[in-house]
Amino acid sequence: MDYSIEKFLWAFLGLFIILNWGMLMSALMRRIGAKLAGRIGVPLYQPWVDLLKLMSLKTWLSHGVMYYIGPVFRLVGGVGMFLFMPVIFGIEIWSNYSFSGDLILLLYFQSFGMLGMAMGASESGSPHAAIGISRGLSQFAAVEVPMTLAVIAIAIQHQTFSFSEIMAAQQGGIMNWTLFTNPLASIAGMLAMLGAMSHSPFNLVKAPNEIPIGPPTEYHSSFLSVLRTNSAILHVVEAALFMNLFFGGADSWYMYIIKTFFVYFISVFVGMVFPRFKIEDSIRWFLKWPTAIGIIAVIVAAYW
């Protein structure tokens, strides 16, 4: 266990990189979306401008203590996910604090920020927030089923929950990726990812135009800047999680950026094609096909 300043600084550097990559990536996605719609789209530096603007706005208003620390929970959740996962395969300085746990820790830590944020948003008393959260939680529960099945299939396949071991097992060529060694688990996991990323058709939590923007409705200025920071980090980290599980991980920053971009792009792409589900339909969908595939994946992994 290493709690040294040096370790901290390396981790902080990594965090800084993926924060910026996350913002760049979101600008890229917005531009791609705009192109599809025949618009020009935002300039690539737009997220930085937004963030700086939000940070510099004077914040005067708060709904209470929980409301105040909700974004803290959220950002801790995002940062924590980053810290508990090794960034680059095989390089000690980029392993972050992954010694404290592994895939199981990450799966549960996902919810830490989500629940904290939910508490904060709830305190505002905005019905939109509560509605968004109730949908989000319901959908999350359903998404977790194929996700868990995929994780278990992988754990059976590799006999480990450790990221570095899962990544190690996928080294040495594209055909060693879980995507090809365990395609069913990968499909289940990637379908779950669509839910986890909360893009259309599963963007029920924020559901723009339906319940203003859901939980963050009451958040503004610096609170919102924290949330924006987090979402930039989280997009990359979530993509990295799936990259590590199914796409062989990354042995360099170069690969990291390319792979996270494409993983993230899958969810955005699907979102551009499909309209939004109703909540019960979304739940049914996840509990139907992805779950069935996941079960088969587990059975195959266990008994083949």
Added chain:
Amino acid sequence: MEYVIMTTGFALAIFGLYGLLSQKNLIKIIIGFSIFTTGINIVMVAIGYVRGGIAPILDNEGISQIAAQKSIVDPVPQALVLTSIVIGLGVTALMLAYVMKLYQDKKSLNINDYKNLKW
């Protein structure tokens, strides 16, 4: 002879029992009961009978005690019958008293009218 008596006794008991079970009038039911007990009493007497026996009375003047033990009819059932008759009397009297009270209560002698307690 004793078989005739015993058969009669059983027949009476069964008739009495039938009456007790089939009649609806309370008085008739009690009459049935009386016949039933009488029949049983007759059976009891018949059991103790010894063919050609004499009355079980020992007075030192007639036959010797040893001879008496062989020739007298069994005195025990006869003693029992006496007790039984007394008890039967008591029960019958009590039943009649009950019927009287019941009649005062509901002015009916039909047993079907006395079904307030059930289940």
Added chain:
Amino acid sequence: MVGPIYIIALALGLAFFLGFFGKSLKTFSGFVMLAGLAGMTFISGQWLMAFVDGSATTQEIFTAGFKPPFSINLRMGIEEATFTFMINVIGLLGGIYLFNRLKEVGNSAMSVFIVLIMSLNVIVMTRDIFNLFVFVEIGSIATAGMIILDKTSKSLQAGLKYLLATGVISGLLLIGIIFAYYFAGSLNIDGIIAANLMASKAGAVAVFLIIAVLVLELKPFPANGWGLDVYESSNPGFGAIVSAGTATAGLFVLYKVLPMGGDAWYQYISIIGLITFVGSNLVGTQQKIANRLLGYSSIGQIGLVMTVIGLQPILGDAFAFIAFALLLNHFLAKAGLFWISGIIKKENITDWSALRKNSALLIMFVIFIFALIGFPPFPSFFGKYELIMSLISSDNIWVAVVILIGSFAEGIYMFRWLGHVLKNENSEEEVLDIPWNKFIPIVLVTVSLLAAGFYSVPFVAGANYFYFVPLAFILFLGLIDFLPAYIKNTVSIAGMGYYSWLLYPLVEGDLMRTIFFAIFMFGGILTLVVGYNKSGKREGFYPVALMMYAGLATIVTTDNMFGFFFGWELMTAGSYFLIIRGKRSKPHAYSYMLFSVAGAYLILLGFGLAHASGQTQALIALKDISVLPTLAYTLLAVGFMTKTASLGLHIWLPGAHGEAESDVSPMVSAVLLKAGVFGLMLLFLYMGEQTGDTLLFILGWVGAFTALVGNLAASFQEDAKRMLAYSSIGQLGYILFAIAMMTQLGWLAGFTYVINHFLFKAILFMVVGGIVVKAGTHNLYQMGGLIKKMPLSFLAVLIAMITMAGLPPLSGFAGKWLFYNAVILKGWYIQGVIVFFAGTIAFLYAFKLLHSIFLGQLKDNHRNLKEISPSILIPVYILIAGIFYFSAFPQDVLEPIGNMLANYFPSTLEWAADGNAVTILSNWNGNAVMIIIISMFVLVLGYLWLITGKTQKLEQFNIVYSAERPFRPETTHVSHNMFAGLNKAIGFLVAPGITNFWNNVSKMVLDFAGVVRRLYSGNGQVYAIHIIIYIVVFYLISIG
């Protein structure tokens, strides 16, 4: 010493002379009668004493100096002395009870009463079969006289039916006697036995008639309508005499003459007894009239003793104790109940709540009911336990099963009745008139019942006088019940503390027991601390709470099955009373009790099988059960699962826990449920994985579905406490699943869940209970925004919920991590996924509870609420300290447990020096996670504070709301049906199918009883026909 013949002389003389006293001397006559009864009691009591200390030998008394068959022969041995003493005592107490009524009616009634008691004495003592007939008849006539002590239309009808029935019966008896005499040449019972009439067909018929008729005198089901009518319509004071006195004498006679028939007859009698016990109790389930209900119960209990008499050859040495314990129990309890009925004077059991006006009477009523069902510490408990053990050891498991079914049926109506008494509306105007002469007899039988329980100890293997120590303390608490609650609370806590200290050496060194002991005792004390916020006296709370904890302590410290069962039943009884204290708890406490009693009986059967194979009462007998092992382990597992509320057996829990008082809910949820877990763990350890392979596999699935359904149902609840209750079902499902895996990791996960569930569920129920009282509603959607009023409560609930949801860094995650590892290593993937799915659903209700109570919109009627009482918050924060300790240093807790488990399972978990837990699959460092998350939290919070600066509080409705400003919290607070989408998608999983199933089962039983009881048409002739049919059928089965 006064000769036994003087009992008869005294009674006859008195009955005769009472007739001479004029009407003006009624009171005097009454005292003379009592003196006579006291004299009779004295004579038999004196003989009993002499027999007990060995100074007397059995006396044979011959009339007029002749030997049988020429004389009437009485016997006074220890049995006769005991039974005449019982009869005379009930005569004396009954006489005292009926004193006023007898006086009103007159000297004749007193004569009849004393003659009745005398006839019962002679029935017991006589060895002459015709003399028996005579006194049976005298008894019948006297009974017919006493039936109309209260001269009502109903009692007149009952009396006539009684006369008709007994008339037919005695006629048949007479035929039997005369033929027995004819073939045996003797009227003496011993002579007839010696003659062995069974050898010839005709002789067998004679024996048949005698025994069958004596059975009929005991009112066997279903030829007993006439007897029921007597119980229903006569004066309850007399009902007590019939139920206790007449039946006792009748049973003794049966016992006396049964050797005439030889082995085959013992079997018939046991079957008749069983049919009566089960049939009568089953039909009783539909009964609403108190005295008739007592009649059903009396007949049932007598049937049970009849069974035991029939089982005499099987039971061997244990027979005397079992029969006597059961009889004495019935004798005392039923007399007491009839007497109470005479004071209450309410026909319908739903009106019996009047009993609550006198707490002494209420307590005695409760004691009688529990004694009848066979709860500790009453003699029937000991007797029944020994009976079941002996039956199963002698390969008569079916008899044991049927007896327990009958017992359960009795529980069905007894606990329904008790529920009415404890919970029904009570009119204020009526006062309960309790004359001392009616009260004293009830007190005396109660005391005797308790004493009889105490003196049962030496007769049962494994029983220990030490078990009565906490009971004495409970009695003491009952006696100081008039003191204010806080004093009793302090006394209780001190008592529990001392008792824990006293018992601790028993569990020391056994980690598993120590953990449960700590949960039970320490948890118990903490939940008691919450009680300091209750004002007033809290009448009756402390004795029952301590009873539950005493039971729990016994369970966890005992080393034998008897002790375990004793503790189990004590805990059940205590928790029942705790649960029923809730305002709307009547139906829930009732179903709790029924499930508990059924579960306890399954456990008892399981113990019986274990005992039969190990021939020991030590718990080790559960290892390697050789008699029907699969059945035994299944019975035990299902029995324990009634307490852990596993799927299918869970329907009692939500109501029972949800409606309980605010400090009772944590007791029954956080603490009590662990008793079932302890039982299961104990069972599984003894059973081993090999033996229980299939069972464990099934239980794993049951556990998984319990977790899913429990959590899903919790997330759809609108009632705060019910939500927590359903959550308990879910959590207990995890535990069942975890320990069913039978691996070190599975059990570690199980222990983690046990500890965590204790910690967080106690916190949640304490806080939510406190809030519910303050807010005046259970409904989540009627609360909201309370964080501003109760920040400490919010923090506590938040921490508890994070723990429950299993989020890092708190200790809940330890359970999840162990779970994942265990599932993969065990290979229970699909079940595991169901459990994890359930785990995510836990987030839903965690959020719903936090949001609906504390966040969202504050309601207008809650604007003046204050933080909940410190007496709740202090124990809560002690528990939170526990959570944090466990979270930050999981190794301190889990490593010893893991080492302990390594004795039973292969070890698959290593602890590195730095606190890293390592399995072959995974690693986790709880300590590091805690440090990192807290550091991050501080850093991010500091960052936000830096960029935010000073903030100003917004007002309540100042939110973005479709450009409108909401002004009603009710319309803005999103809570009701919060997870509608989920409900639409998978709500069918929690459709009340299981509740409907049990409802249908109970409806079927009750309908069946409703059909069967139509036999009792009310017509005296029909009853006589029943008797004839009974005789015929009985004849065909036994001889024909």
